[in-house]
Amino acid sequence: xxxxxxxxxxxxLVLIAVWQMLANTVTTGTLVFGAILGIVVPWIxxxxxxxxxxxxxxxxxxxxxLIVLWDIVVANxxxxxxxxxxxxxxxxxQWVTVPLDLKTPEAITVLAGTITMxxxxxxxxxxxxxxxxxxHCLHTDDPEGVRDQIKNRYERRLKEIFE
Numbered sequence: 001x002x003x004x005x006x007x008x009x010x011x012x013l014v015l016i017a018v019w020q021m022l023a024n025t026v027t028t029g030t031l032v033f034g035a036i037l038g039i040v041v042p043w044i045x046x047x048x049x050x051x052x053x054x055x056x057x058x059x060x061x062x063x064x065x066l067i068v069l070w071d072i073v074v075a076n077x078x079x080x081x082x083x084x085x086x087x088x089x090x091x092x093x094q095w096v097t098v099p100l101d102l103k104t105p106e107a108i109t110v111l112a113g114t115i116t117m118x119x120x121x122x123x124x125x126x127x128x129x130x131x132x133x134x135x136h137c138l139h140t141d142d143p144e145g146v147r148d149q150i151k152n153r154y155e156r157r158l159k160e161i162f163e
Contacts, residue, residue, distance in 0.1 A: 007046040012038035075119040107162035
């Protein structure tokens with residue numbers, strides 16, 4: 001019964017939280033409307049999620065979010081330094097192919113989004129078989145190091161969360 005009413009409870013909570021942030025105020029009206037959105041949107045889209053991903057402990061998810069937020073802050077400083085202090089002729093942009101151990105499309109999507117949210121890197125393509133991700137780096141002298149950092153810092157944690 002509860003599964004029919006709340007097909008995606010985590011999505012419901014995320015939608016309520018996002019609505020509160022968009023409203024920029026916490027009132028009874030915004031909470032009620034956020035709850036309505038949080039219930040109706042997952043209910044309407046439930047048919048499009050036949051194989052819902054299974055997530056591990058919330059602690060791992062929170063840990064991942066904190067790591068990504070920290071990396072975004074650090075990358076902002078690094079990119080600002082590159083833009084302000086490096087000459088264009090010394091910037092070494094690189095394409096890096098990251099082989100993927102992740103299997104689920106949701107995990108691959110989160111990894112690609114994480115890479116794109118981190119300043120200085122953009123995920124541009126996933127191979128047709130879903131086994132590699134093409135990433136553009138604003139500046140690096142060590143493409144293998146970038147690949148290893150993505151695999152160790154993000155992909156390993158996402159594998160623990162999603163698989």
